[in-house]
Amino acid sequence: MRAISQNSFGGPDVLRTIEIPRPEPGPGEVLVRVAATSVNPADWKVRAGHVLLGDPPFTLGFDVSGTVAALGSGVTGFAVGEEVFGMVFGRFGAYAEYVVAQAESLVRKPEALDHVHAAALPSAATTAWQALAGLRAGERVLIHAAAGGVGHLAVQIAVARAAEVLGTARADNHEFLLGLGASELIDYRATDFTTVVRDVDMVLDLVGGSYGARSLRVLRPQGRYVDALGSDAEGDPRYVRFYVEPSGADLREIVALIDAGRLRVEVARVLSLAEVAEAHRISESGRVRGKIVLVPWGAA
Structure with a gap:
């Protein structure tokens, strides 16, 4: 599968597309085929080494919206083919075609929310x-x-x-x-x-x-x-x-506000993961209203 990786800390140009094996979900985990992810300020701060996630290489992306591709052992409440969204924490993030997430940090995507807007929500709304x-x-x-x-x-x-x-x-x-x-x-x-x-x-x-x-x-x-x-x-x-914690329970409360028409997310730009360096440059400008969303290669 394709993923975005970096071999060193630095500017947006350290981000590159690589081919890696598709991950397998472990106990309590869900493999999600990524339909969209988003750019958070934490992404470029980690990329630049201002916030440490460990030494490169790693894949960024704390938000995901997509389709369940496989379930790890002990996971209940989700089915293969179901649309979900939520937060991803770890060295292998959602700037990829597939990502593994903890089941407890995911929720079902409401039908009224497309993948682009769902991907813009988890980290920021939580x-x-x-x-x-x-x-x-x-x-x-x-x-x-x-x-x-x-x-x-x-x-x-x-x-x-x-x-x-x-x-x-x-x-x-x-x-x-x-x-x-x-x-x-x-x-x-x-x-x-x-x-x-x-x-x-x-x-x-x-x-x-x-x-x-x-x-x-x-x-x-x-x-x-x-x-x-x-x-x-x-x-x-x-x-x-304050530090945010992934929480499926909180996301369900947020979905309730969305369903009630009391919360909406503003999407400023939608770019391909092939354009991830440009997305980071825009985010670093500090002049973004709402969120920048990234979709898989060729899907923008």
Whole structure:
């Protein structure tokens, strides 16, 4: 089968197509024929060596939507030929024609969701869902990078939980985010959010770095600052460092929101895995509204 691999850390050009044997599912695992995967910021950070997954070679891709090709021993609840989607963790990711995933991290793909949009959801939606787990109705939440892959889903999940949503985003994304239910938006290129925002109950920081200490200034004394990337706010008692965990149970809750018409995923571009280097360049620009999706060679 074909897969994307890299022999060294570096820029997008280290990614290359190789031929490798098709994997076999072990106990508790499912072999999925990949219909689509997506690009997350973690992908290019791992590729470049900023986030360590181990030494190359390895295959990236934390999201998958596709068809069950084989079941490992002990797997129940799925059948060969069934359409599924979910998260993949490990050195052999979904930038490939087939991938092995833990059965507990997969769920059935709803008929209303095509593979492209299903592949855009797992990592980003699960991150948003888990990061906002403590958000209560009536609270004010500030979401940084609100139009991004995780951010635009977090806006909708927060709205579904009856929170008041504020966000930082470029001005050309404000109309989009208002349509998703955001109440107040700040163009970070023109306005320092600390001068116009006050008394929020939660900050979801999808930017990190110097946004941390600045975010603490707009947070209530008993508020929560949830950091998904690493920032200069570490050490404050309100600081929470967040890491996503694959969860089929959470994905089923997310599917329920989709079925109810309360959550949709924005797909910015669909590219072939043959164009994976270009997809990484676009992702690294930081100017993507929603998600970039990759489909197998020749299927774009």
